Amino acid sequence: MITVLSDDTNQNIGKRVYEELCAREAEVEYIVINDVNVGPCYSCGGCTDKTYGKCIHRDDGDWIFGRLVRSNIMVWVTPVTWGSYSFKTKRVLDKCALIGDRHYYLKNGELVKKMADNIHGFYGIGVKDHCSDEEKQAFKNLVAENINIMSVDGNAYVLDNDVSEECILKIVEEISR
Amino acid sequence: MKKAVIINLSPQKIGTSAMLGKLCLDFLNKKGLQREMIHLYPHLKDLTPVLKAIDGADTVIMVGPCYIDTYPADTVYFLEEIIKDQTILHDQSLYGIIQGGMPYVHTHESGLKMLELFAKECNINYKGGFVIGLGAMLDGQSLDKLPNGKKVNRFFNEFLNHVAKGENSNAALYGNAQLKLPGFVYWAMAKGMNKMIDKELKEKDIDVTLPSPYLKSEQPNE
Missing domain, CATH: 3.40.50.360 (Flavodoxin domain)
Known part of the structure; x- marks a missing residue:
């Protein structure tokens, strides 16, 4: 199962990636992040205590994490915001530890965490027209850190809105591989 | 300033x-x-x-x-x-x-x-x-x-x-x-922290072998 989470604000790359995955008959779900209500993580510790493994607050995170926890690959499509994710995207991402393992592991001599056993892929697609090389690199570094800390495979891309179909096909091929 | x-x-x-x-x-x-x-x-x-x-x-x-x-x-x-x-x-x-x-x-x-x-x-x-x-x-x-x-x-x-x-x-x-330690020390740190996590969960009577509560969650249109 591939889950595409897309902040569709001023971009349609998420939709194009989703449609191409569907055309390949991949098992894929599409979640439009800009329409959902996910509150901030208050770092209250509820998910490691009273409501173990679940956020103490009731919002759209309830069904979004219900879908993510069943996924094998997460594809995050987001406007690039100062080399980072959009606000709406980051609200969901901030709570990803809910579907992760609390324990620590060692990878390349460093401490890391892990996601639920079935999640093995994380792809970050940033969208911004005329994005500077510096900002592209900042976004790619951030996604690389996410991939590392979650102990999954994946990649990062930064695309213009009018990116060619060929480029979308290449990314989809990598994701579905 | x-x-x-x-x-x-x-x-x-x-x-x-x-x-x-x-x-x-x-x-x-x-x-x-x-x-x-x-x-x-x-x-x-x-x-x-x-x-x-x-x-x-x-x-x-x-x-x-x-x-x-x-x-x-x-x-x-x-x-x-x-x-x-x-x-x-x-x-x-x-x-x-x-x-x-x-x-x-x-x-x-x-x-x-x-x-x-x-x-x-x-x-x-x-x-x-x-x-x-x-x-x-x-x-x-x-x-x-x-x-x-x-x-x-x-x-x-x-x-x-x-x-x-x-x-x-x-x-x-x-x-x-930055704290700079060899890999085996981090390995020992991970072991120690995991032990603490497991102890804490046991004390709270939390069974981590149970599936994620999100696997039971409802879909938005159900």
């Missing part, structure tokens, strides 16, 4: 970020500089007091926790709101402090890069930042409690000295403060 505003980007008013903010306050106070600290989260519905504080300052210090390798989502929202009202931006100096659970600076540095790119876009002066690892372990206690506490304290004070003088602070400063 005429006046510094320290903005706590953490949802917690008492915690490691607030403790670091307090260290900034005390340091600037000793130097006889005007300063104030303001917490972001109580003002999320109406940012006016925070925006006013930025307008009245010539130095802005943003201090916050690291959530999945950068500042929390609401920092992005906050920066988006600042940039909407460019009249409050008048050549201020901007510094960042980010603290997170992992001991490595590379895990948290993306947060500082975001502030640097933000500053570039709105023509204010990003003058550097400081990264502190193992911040979650502190839970608001003093930096001395860190295994590399002495080093962190020394380099963090050097950073604050740069802030007080309005100077640039180089990334090498926090790089030097």
Whole structure:
């Protein structure tokens, strides 16, 4: 199962990636992040205590994490915001530890965490027209850190809105591989 | 520097970020500089007091926790709101402090890069930042409690000295403060921390072998 989470604000790359995955008959779900209500993580510790493994607050995170926890690959499509994710995207991402393992592991001599056993892929697609090389690199570094800390495979891309179909096909091929 | 505003980007008013903010306050106070600290989260519905504080300052210090390798989502929202009202931006100096659970600076540095790119876009002066690892372990206690506490304290004070003088602070400063240990020590640390987690769960009678509660969750249209 591939889950595409897309902040569709001023971009349609998420939709194009989703449609191409569907055309390949991949098992894929599409979640439009800009329409959902996910509150901030208050770092209250509820998910490691009273409501173990679940956020103490009731919002759209309830069904979004219900879908993510069943996924094998997460594809995050987001406007690039100062080399980072959009606000709406980051609200969901901030709570990803809910579907992760609390324990620590060692990878390349460093401490890391892990996601639920079935999640093995994380792809970050940033969208911004005329994005500077510096900002592209900042976004790619951030996604690389996410991939590392979650102990999954994946990649990062930064695309213009009018990116060619060929480029979308290449990314989809990598994701579905 | 005429006046510094320290903005706590953490949802917690008492915690490691607030403790670091307090260290900034005390340091600037000793130097006889005007300063104030303001917490972001109580003002999320109406940012006016925070925006006013930025307008009245010539130095802005943003201090916050690291959530999945950068500042929390609401920092992005906050920066988006600042940039909407460019009249409050008048050549201020901007510094960042980010603290997170992992001991490595590379895990948290993306947060500082975001502030640097933000500053570039709105023509204010990003003058550097400081990264502190193992911040979650502190839970608001003093930096001395860190295994590399002495080093962190020394380099963090050097950073604050740069802030007080309005100077640039180089990334090498926090790089030097990082805890550097061989892989087998981290392996032993992981074992120890996992043991503590398991003990805590056992005491709370939590069965981690149960499937995620989200596997039971309803779909939005059901």
